Amino acid sequence: MSALADLSSVLGAWYDLRDLNNLQRLITEWIAEWGPDWIASIVTGVLGALAVLGVIGPTLLILIWTERKVIARFQQRYGPNRVGPKGLLQPVADAVKLILKEELAPRAADKLIFFLPPVLIFIPGILIWGVLPFGPQMSVADLNVGVLFLLAVSGTAVLVIFMAGWSSNNKYALFGAMRAVAMSISYEVPMVLALLTLVVFSGTMSINGIVQWQQQEDVIFILLFPLSAVAFFFAASAELNRTPADISEAESEIVAGYHTEYSGMRFGLFYAVELGNTLVVSAFIATFFLGGWWLWGLDQWVPSWMILLAKTGAVYFLLIWTRGTLPRLRIDQLMSFCWKALVPATLLFVVVAFVERTLILSEGWDTTFALPIMAVFNIALTLGAVMLFARVARPAPLRKPARIRLTSDGIGGLRAARELADRRDAPQIQVGGD
Amino acid sequence: MSDFGFHLAFWSLAAMTIGGASMIMISRNLIHAVIWLVISMLGIAGLYLTLSADFIAVVQVLIYVGAISVLMLFAIMLTPRAERDNSQTAVRTPAAIVVILVLISTMWVVVDTDWGPARDGALSEQARLIGESLIRHYILPFEIGAILLTAALVGAIALARQDDEDAAIHADSLQRELDGESDLDPADVVDPPLAADVEANS
Numbered sequence: 329m330s331a332l333a334d335l336s337s338v339l340g341a342w343y344d345l346r347d348l349n350n351l352q353r354l355i356t357e358w359i360a361e362w363g364p365d366w367i368a369s370i371v372t373g374v375l376g377a378l379a380v381l382g383v384i385g386p387t388l389l390i391l392i393w394t395e396r397k398v399i400a401r402f403q404q405r406y407g408p409n410r411v412g413p414k415g416l417l418q419p420v421a422d423a424v425k426l427i428l429k430e431e432l433a434p435r436a437a438d439k440l441i442f443f444l445p446p447v448l449i450f451i452p453g454i455l456i457w458g459v460l461p462f463g464p465q466m467s468v469a470d471l472n473v474g475v476l477f478l479l480a481v482s483g484t485a486v487l488v489i490f491m492a493g494w495s496s497n498n499k500y501a502l503f504g505a506m507r508a509v510a511m512s513i514s515y516e517v518p519m520v521l522a523l524l525t526l527v528v529f530s531g532t533m534s535i536n537g538i539v540q541w542q543q544q545e546d547v548i549f550i551l552l553f554p555l556s557a558v559a560f561f562f563a564a565s566a567e568l569n570r571t572p573a574d575i576s577e578a579e580s581e582i583v584a585g586y587h588t589e590y591s592g593m594r595f596g597l598f599y600a601v602e603l604g605n606t607l608v609v610s611a612f613i614a615t616f617f618l619g620g621w622w623l624w625g626l627d628q629w630v631p632s633w634m635i636l637l638a639k640t641g642a643v644y645f646l647l648i649w650t651r652g653t654l655p656r657l658r659i660d661q662l663m664s665f666c667w668k669a670l671v672p673a674t675l676l677f678v679v680v681a682f683v684e685r686t687l688i689l690s691e692g693w694d695t696t697f698a699l700p701i702m703a704v705f706n707i708a709l710t711l712g713a714v715m716l717f718a719r720v721a722r723p724a725p726l727r728k729p730a731r732i733r734l735t736s737d738g739i740g741g742l743r744a745a746r747e748l749a750d751r752r753d754a755p756q757i758q759v760g761g762d
Numbered sequence: 763m764s765d766f767g768f769h770l771a772f773w774s775l776a777a778m779t780i781g782g783a784s785m786i787m788i789s790r791n792l793i794h795a796v797i798w799l800v801i802s803m804l805g806i807a808g809l810y811l812t813l814s815a816d817f818i819a820v821v822q823v824l825i826y827v828g829a830i831s832v833l834m835l836f837a838i839m840l841t842p843r844a845e846r847d848n849s850q851t852a853v854r855t856p857a858a859i860v861v862i863l864v865l866i867s868t869m870w871v872v873v874d875t876d877w878g879p880a881r882d883g884a885l886s887e888q889a890r891l892i893g894e895s896l897i898r899h900y901i902l903p904f905e906i907g908a909i910l911l912t913a914a915l916v917g918a919i920a921l922a923r924q925d926d927e928d929a930a931i932h933a934d935s936l937q938r939e940l941d942g943e944s945d946l947d948p949a950d951v952v953d954p955p956l957a958a959d960v961e962a963n964s
Contacts, residue, residue, distance in 0.1 A: 366767050441797065473889055476820045483828025487800060490835055494793060506839065509832055516828075533889050 352376075376468035380457040388603050392419040395603070395648055402652030422596075429592035434497055437589065441495035445488045446590065446597040452485045453601040456608050461536040463621050463632035474535035475523050478612065479516070482567065485605075486512040489576070492598075493586035504585025507659060508576035512567055514666045519563040521674035522556040525681045526616055529553070535612075539620035545695055546624070550617040551703045553681065555710040557617040559674045564609045565647060566662065569602065572654040573662055580656075606647060607640065614639035673713055680706060771812050779805030792838050800831045817888040 352372060359368045393408065393416055400407025408415035433442055459474040461467040471477050486509055493505020526549055527533050530541035542548055550557040566573035569585075577585030587598045614620060618639045621632035657665070684702050687693045782802030786795045803826040810819035885891060896904045 438791075438793075441794070471816060471820075472887065473817050473820050476817070476824060476889075480820050480824035480828055483824060486832055487797075487827065487835075490832070491797065494835075494839075509836065513829070513832060 373468075376458070377454070380454065380468065384457065384604050384607065387607065388600055389419045389423075391603055391607060391644075392422070398645070398648045399652045402649070426593045426596035431592040431594055432589075434589050436497040438495040438497065441491050442589075445492035445495075446594040448488045448491070449485060449598060449601045452481045452488075453604050453608075455481045456605075456612075459535055460608065460611055460615065461539055461620060462636055464536075464540075466621075466633060467536060470534060470536050472532070472534045472537070475527055475533045475538075478535070479520060479523070483512075483516065489586050492590070496586075496589035498589050500582040500584075501586050501588045503582045504576045504588065507582075508569065508586055511573070511576060511659075511662060511666075514663055515563040515566040515670075518559045518666060518670035518674045519567070521671065521678055522553075522560040522563070523616065525553050525556045525674070525677050528678065528681045529685050531685070535615060539615060539622055542619045543622040545699060547699055547703070548617065548619040552699065552706055553617075553677055554707055555673055555713060556677050557613075558710075559670045560617070561613060561643075561646075563666075563670065564613065565650060566666070568606050568609055568647075570606065570647060570651050572650055572657060574656060575659045575662060578656055607644060610643035610647060611636065611640040613643045618643070669717055673717075676709075676713065677706070680709065768812060771808070775805045775808040775812065777805075778802070779809065793835070796831055796834050796838065799834070800827050803827050803831070814885075815888065817892060 352375060355375070356368045356372055359371060396418070397407040397415070408418035411417040411421045433439065456478060458468040459471055459477050461470065489508045489512075490505045493501040493503075493508070496502070526538055529549075529552065530538050532538060532541065538549075562573075569576050575581070577587065582588075587595055590598060614636060620639070621636045623635045623639075626635060684698075688695060688698055779802050782798045782800075782805060785798040786802065789795045789798060803822065807819045807822040807827070810816075810822060
């Protein structure tokens, strides 16, 4: 009994590390004693921003190393192992190299718009972190339209990518930008629908509210809506331009996509933001579908942000796994997969969520019994949908492209020249030697 | 929020909105104009935030900055001669007339409205309130909007669809391709012959 009393005196104190918000509240109260309230709001805002930057800055350096090392393991090679112990200082060396490199701008580039994107791309990348709940009260801004904020902010990144690709005045950069924009507006649809399932079912648009709903009902959303989780995972990895879906910077097709003309640290900034976005998307997948900072009561004993970081790491590993093992898809495959498979499937689950929510709210079904039944039903429906897609609705594989493409064997090379010569009935011209 | 902070936010956001809007008129490059439009939209979203309308602010960013502007960029990129000077347009006079009429009617509403401080203060749970009123009181306009959007979607698909004849030819060649008998002669595709080639060959 006394131990419990001791514990409760610790709870909520500034040194209670389970929720760093306690420390911040102490600072706010201390400022409120002597200063006007706007200083408190500015200080907490700056503290939140510094905390976010302080976490993701070093994390990015480690993540570069982790990702390269893990992918190397998947591809049966060593990965970076020269600079520092186990190659740990490789990201630092890379960063120094990128900073020292000369920064070039194409002469025909649109100068102002060319210089802006590496800076602007940071704004959505940092803002997204603001609504991520690290604990029950631990988020920079717990908006009650958090889900919409997430979608709005991530949608603006497309514009920056387009600016980068267009202003470079390079056809490959423009190709990459157009692909990025086309893919992004397509994959936003299943992403929104997958999130809509959760919003409908939990009845809140606050991200922390969704986590608290999962805590309250003792269930994680990936069990209730597995297909939405998978669709969100794939759509997010497409929005991130990661390898199964990185057609906007496919190096075997269009040099480096929208950042072809960016050299030195400008490219480094794009790269850093892409990695940071990967991390934050893993965190959001963990938050939406894996319960976020909550883990069946473990969050009472372990700091909740540590649980979130562990789940984030697990999702991040999954993202690296898909990147390391899956080949790149073609743009038409990606598009048709989005519109013909992901959108109908997620739409189906929005309807399912509506019906099940109505059963709970209006028909008064008890959630303790209803939720397991719904989970089993939804998992069965998911498996059925996937099997149906694999058996029936799957697009037939094309062994050869039906129309001759730009770089097919039909055009260019000796064969084309020879056939041109044949067609013009010019036997006296010998093209190439037979 | 202190009074000073609010005024600072309002005036800087208003400057951003109006400055962006004026730059749309001044800039002669269509892509630049779209980017200024985005800045103007962001300013409007910020103004919504100062009015504690966070739902509308976020939706403003989501729809106008994230979707409409991207759609505009797409339209510009797919339009031939989009690189031309922005001032060369045949509809300058009608456009000016329409804009002036819209401006006059907006100013009429501005002058006519009784601008006083809101009695109830900021609403919490705006998304829920807006959703409920859309479903209960304004269900008819809401459904009309939904039908309009669906019709637009179907219309866009109908416009972008291949002709039946075209599709049939394509499917036919696809089938033959799968059967292993190609009717597409690679030489047919190289057409017309390059002038330099003809010169070299003759």
